[in-house]
Amino acid sequence: MSAPNSYVRPMKGWWLKHPFYLKYMIRESSALFVTVYALILLRGLWCLVEGPDAYAGWLEALTNPGLIAFHFLAMLLAAYHTGTWFAVSPKVVPHIYIGESRIPDAFITRIQYVIAIVCYLVLLVLVAGV
């Protein structure tokens, strides 16, 4: 039970009150951009099923400068989201031990960057080889 006459401070604008909260909100809102990107991609797949003309029309629509700008922004936000996720991922896993020594949080974060870089390099080789 609360004490009588205690004062509860309002939460309005809480995410602007500290840079940490603002970064958190950018991380969370990046999901909206990724969702729109996924919908555009889904539309492309739909057009591919409809036939060559529809697919060519979708590719043509993607050359719109507004859409190019959107994709660039979505890519930046997705990269930011990925970085923040790598940073917080040690928080979501139980402590991992090798023998008696615990794997440090920083190692879990770094190993994900290594895996990501390897994946991108493999992808690059595959795409370049096609």
Next chain:
Amino acid sequence: MADEKIIQFEVLRYRPEQDAEPVWQSYEVPFTDDMSVLQGLQYIKDNLDGSLSYRWSCRMAICGSCGMMVNDTPSLSCQTFLRDIYPEKVRVQALTHFPIERDLVIDLSDFVEKLESITPWIVPKEPRSLEDGEYLQTPKQLAQIEQFSSCINCMLCYAACPQYGLNNHFTGPGILALLHRYNADSRDGARNKRMEIVNSEDGVWGCTLVGYCSVVCPKDVDPANAVNRNKINSTMDFFTHFFRSEGDSK
């Protein structure tokens, strides 16, 4: 004192008998390099304004009493030094997300009620008599809980958690970390009972992994880790409850 400087304090005052809402009040405090924010407040109370209210006890970051917002960051005022803030002003207010009872004193009844609710003690898995001897643990079993047992109930993590500020039914980082401390203890047998709190609407699923709780924790408890690894436990608990017998907890 030759090396004495003056630092400006701004303190959010709230005296319910005269203030409809909190008001900022300024003080000029002479300080030396070895003085903490808490010592600055003690100077104000002893020399400038005896009506200022705040909690404190040990002065060495052990008791967890003197938590407050120092320049908008949840901090233990006894281990925040004026030399690190000067020449900026020191803006001090009560821990956010809690009701202010008076000046820098928060109403912590919600925290205490939640603390009581998690069975914050070891319920022996197998009761032993004195003749049976101690409950032994290996160093590895101790390592599973040691970090989470360092919590001093200072509530800085609650002041860092916007989810608690938006919905104070959320059990919150510190209590969920303590809950994990007992659930992860090899000697404990009350896990199923505590999992009801973990699995509930206001349990671990109220956390959106802002992560600031672990940043402000003065004891490196890492409550964000305790809360979020229990999302895995809660998920496992949901799927395994289909196979458990009647009487076992959800």
